[in-house]
Amino acid sequence: KRWNKNKKKNWRNKIDLTDLEDNLDKQRLELRTGGLVKDKLDHELYVVEKKAGNVNELPKQKPKYKRLRVDQILVPNPKDIKPTSKRNCAKFKRREARQTLIAKLGKKKTPVRGRSKHVNLSLDIWNQESKEIAEKVFRKNEIMRHTEGVVGKAQIQRPLHLDNKFGVKQAVKAVEPAHPGASYNPTFEDHQDLMLQEHNRESHKIAVNEKIERAIATNPLEIATDESQQKEWMEGLFDGGEEESDLEEDDDEGIRVNPPVSTEDRKTRKVRKREAREKDELKKKKIEWENKLKEHEIFRTKTFLSEIKQKEKKMELRKAKRQLRDRMPVLSAVKYVEPDQDVQLSSDMRGSLRQLKPEGNLIFDRYKSLQKRCIIETREKFKPPRRKYKIKFQEKRSFREIEL
Structure with a gap:
């Protein structure tokens, strides 16, 4: 409608x-x-329920199958039924064991407030072994311990990279406090300590640059020129006849034929025996001297111990450096570099906040903090590649023909 x-x-x-x-x-x-x-x-x-009993208990489920009235009259209790054969007897026993196990599992003990479920108040820990206490408190038997050691432990074990928020081995704070020497009114010692840190950093940068320059530097006298190359190529082409004849004469003079060895210069058997005896005596003396040195090394235990300690210290320092190097995971091809701290010279220091000049950049500081915590990868400003050839501009013929 x-x-x-x-x-x-x-x-x-x-x-x-x-x-x-x-x-x-x-x-x-x-x-x-x-x-x-x-x-x-x-x-x-609302009304407060004051009845005894657990509120969270589920209502009792009714049995799925109800016994007939005839069976209830004839056999009031099904447990009184006796099996006719051995096979039925074993079946009844298994059924009873299964029912008792289900009844045990179905019962849930209500835990006491403020206490753990597994704690047994009547447990005497002083007169028992650790295995027995573990079995009673943690409910661990030999099978559970075996599975934990072989299979279960590897599955339950928490991965190491989950212990830290961003997967870094040593946690880095989101906001790191500045050096006390960077304050507007620091103490003399803190300010000098900060100045020394920055001085060491700058000197390291200068040393690295000088090393690169030394490696690249070349001697201008050693550089090959066109003239030197031509001289090398022309060597031996002109005026070489006299030199070759002189060289041939020198070669002829240098060749000498060794005369035959006479029978008088040969060693006799007596001389050979004497030389062998002397060699054996030298070998024995050398062995005796080495044994004496080993015996005297017992009195040098203090020096050996000090050397071992020094080696251990060096090993620990290397380990610490390696840990610092492996602290940050590699997220890009560019390495993370600590930014320079805001430092004021002694002449620029001001005692009041009114005369203080702002330094640093908050956005840059947050950006570097994100890189240090491995939230974003380290990057560099994009530099377009240099052109090999200059761009050539040329007017098209169709454009050139137009005349206004």
């Missing part, structure tokens, strides 16, 4: 008022039965 929407009597036809009418009916019902619910107090609406 159609109606005119510009008439007031037809406005109600297009508005759904069912929710409003339901709400009004509900309010009228509440007014009839003792007043509106929203105006009542808590103790008028």
